[in-house]
Amino acid sequence: MTALVQTLVNGLLYGGILSIAAVGFSLIFGVMSVINLTHGIFVIGGAYGALVAWSVLGIDPLLSIPPLMLVAFALGWACQRLVIQPAVERGNPVAALLVTFGFALIAVNLLTVTFSSSVRSISPSYSFINLRLGDISIDLVRLVAFGCGLALIAILGSFLRFSRWGRVIRATALSELGARLCGVDARAVYAMTFAVASAFAAASGVLIGMMLPFTPADEVTWTVYAFIVVTLGGVGSLGGAMLGGLLLGLVSTLTQTYLGAVYTNMVMFLILLFTLLVRPNGILGSAFKASR
Secondary structure, eight states: OHHHHHHHHHHHHHHHHHHHHHHHHHHHHHHOOOOTTTTTHHHHHHHHHHHHHHSSOOOTTTHHHHHHHHHHHHHHHHHIIIIIIHHHHOOOOHHHHHHHHHHHHHHHHHHHHHHOOBBOOOOTTTTTOOOTTTEEEEEEEHHHHHHHHHHHHHHHHHHHHHHHHHHHHHHHHOOHHHHHHHOOOOOHHHHHHHHHHHHHHHHHHHHHHHHHOGGGGGGHHHHHHHHHHHHHHHHTOHHHHHHHHHHHHHHHHHHHHTOGGGGGGHHHHHHHHHHHOTTTTTTTTSSSSHHH
């Protein structure tokens, strides 16, 4: 029983990180109807940015999150305006998909040239501290990362619900034509959406880098995980991303513990297939137009 409880705790903590890694992907897909294959690049870019801040500048990874989010925000804005928007305006989803794929390939090669393909990790002084609740051991880094992930999701939810830009983003997602008729600049909204999503992806990368080793090639993994989480939870739904991430984290850890790590991806994709067959809109349904 203790082993099962320990596995469930580890799964929930891991799932929280998957959730924050997926919210940006969900936001872009829900608002712009674009499958953003550059998502994993911003996640891994955040991890490498935190690595540089920690190893070169001596800045704690958690303290590097705000400045890295600002950098990712600016890069995301520029990427959307200069690279993705021209493809979106052609009205061809395949063009946008190919553009993001090509951008991701270029970015992966730049990261590899800069940092090499060696496995890296971020290990601040508190990395090896464990908290104990009876027979259950909780990794302090995972617990802190989980708490930061919840806080970031709450901040994003508040931004979308209460801020002017958030209301404009939700209005454009529901009806682009209606928003344009009300004087909304849809191009600016899409750029803001992509920039915000990129900032949160970079923040998740910092938390992931504190928990797991990483290489530039891992960007594919985090893009795929984000896609699975969003599909399970529901496009454009922050609650769905949270639920999908927790579910995927539990599935991953339970599979690794009781079946073996080699079966993890197989089980995850089987669950994805089952969800698409039974409830295509995800567990909580879809908040935005991408699935309607």
